[in-house]
Amino acid sequence: MVDRRPLKIPAYRRLWMSTAVTAIGSQLTAVAVPKQIFDITGSSGFVGLTGAVALVPLLVFGLWGGAIADTVDRRKLLLVTNVGIALTSAVLWLQAFIGLRSVWLVLALLAVNQAFFAINMPTRSAVVARLVPEHLIAPAVALGSTMSTFGMVFGPLLAGAVLPLLGLSTLYLVDVAALSLTLIAVWKLPSLPPLNGPSRRAGLRDVIDGFRYLATQKVLLASFLVDIVAMVFGMPRALFPEMAERTFGDPPGGGPALGWLYAAIPVGSMLVGLFSGWLTRVRRQGVAVVVAICAWGAAVAAFGLSSSLWLAVIFIALAGGADMVSAIYRMSILQVATTDEMRGRLQGVFTVVVAGGPRIADLTHGWAAAGVGTAAAATGGGLLVIVIVLIAMALLPAFFRYRAPAEPESA
Incomplete structure (x- = not known):
């Protein structure tokens, strides 16, 4: 089972609880935005455009947010950004509730929401290594990831159950309530000032220093590269609204197939997370990441060929399990291999990669599906993941050979 030792640390437990409270609410908005765009336009191409709109603030504020952290x-930064995310979600609820049906307003609010998110995520991730000892970082990452996938x-x-009964605007409203509750848990965290001296303004030079540091760390560079490949070529979520309705028979207003497609990846991730105790004992983490990403690509390719909803859900769940294995090891490598003074900036790069890759995938898969169909877009992308990752490992063997540090005998 999942290693629960980090939960004995009160400060980490509070951070974990704040993740637990917002986990469901944030996913309601993640379903509501593309669904609302598809309802207004009837086009997967426009759904894919949400990826491009979200990508710009993620790039800018993800990198800058890491420097600020x-x-x-x-x-304090977590508090400010949580408030910003809650306010933008509240405006999303208002526009849906009064029925404005403006694609561009939804996209603009999504961009603002993602700007706050891009600062919040590297900050939250950088906090973990300050709250738990080094040998508990992998279990702490597994716990946090498991709750997120929950x-x-x-x-x-x-969302699939609520949409036909209460309407799309209710999804946004529940997210606002969850974000408001999480402020209590964040407020109770200890003060976390920089370890390298008094606070100062974060500027472009700090961001550049982060990239200079990253350029010297081949293992970290490779970990970012393989995840970009997996997400950009293998994340088919922009296809879910169209496939739910036109392949698996959902009614036009939304239904259970849409909910199952969005839930399938995290179902697999959550199951792996719940039984992740053995993962924290694997030291050849580079090999594990490569195997997991190849398994992700194979499962996504099989998903694209599925004509049955439940077969599609099984393959996407398998992909989610493989992604969870990859994520646990990649996040652990980043936490261990980075100094605290650079940890926020490197977590900013990590946020750009992890959150930005799927946004690019939304754009590419959306327009690919418009041209060649959803099945070809998903299957072709999954196969490309396997080919490109194997080529990358031939060029970057240091990552494949990476081993995690041994746990202290006294731990």
């Missing part, structure tokens, strides 16, 4: 009290499972399923 290295120069200010990370607890929300990714039940959020979409709840």
